[in-house]
């Protein structure tokens with residue numbers, strides 16, 4: 574019998590937990606062991622509901638392009654922001670939430686102290702170089718009790734997080750491929766955004782950043 578001393582698991586850096594708020598955490602590299610199954614599940618979702626541009630109520634086009642999966646998908650148009658059970662591009666339900674998304678979200682939330690997280694909405698954003706997300710609060714969800722789990726893939730991003738007023742000072746945190754942000758409780762309604770993505774090439778995702786955000790919306 575040979576001892577498998579260098580199995581893949583043993584070579585992986587353990588993920589590190591960084592505290593960025595009272596109940597806000599970055600789990601560095603937490604998604605890396607799941608990257609292959611995430612990528613496969615993501616491809617399945619996107620063949621059904623592809624990324625598309627969205628209009629804001631103010632008449633602008635968001636620079637990130639979006640898709641969704643799960644019971645509820647986040648959409649935006651001239652009438653406002655909302656969660657909908659139907660993909661407006663196809664007039665059909667959103668693709669089912671992949672099991673790998675659910676399992677990773679529950680594990681990440683648990684590692685940050687939020688047990689039994691069962692998301693029903695998964696927003697998928699793709700950012701090309703130059704794309705950004707202006708400071709905003711996530712407040713379209715029915716309740717703010719559940720945390721939010723956000724998985725970063727591909728090109729790095731500088732995440733901005735502020736306070737409870739748009740004018741509050743912001744801190745900047747770099748997010749890399751495989752990092753997960755978990756945010757809830759007293760920090761749930763903090764303003765946050767993403768600075769313009771810098772040009773670059775990621776070995777897995779190429780010229781883009783993808784962010785998968787899991788929420789309990791209904």
Ligand code: MD3
Nearest residue numbers: 698711721723754756761763765784786
């Ligand atoms: C902090 N997405 O889709 S995810 C969004 O990277 C969104 O694509 C960004 O903000 C992105 O709404 C940031 C990290 C995140 C998500 C929700 C939060 C941070 C948060 C809610 C409250 C505070």
Ligand code: FE
Nearest residue numbers: 709710711765
């Ligand atoms: Fe947000």
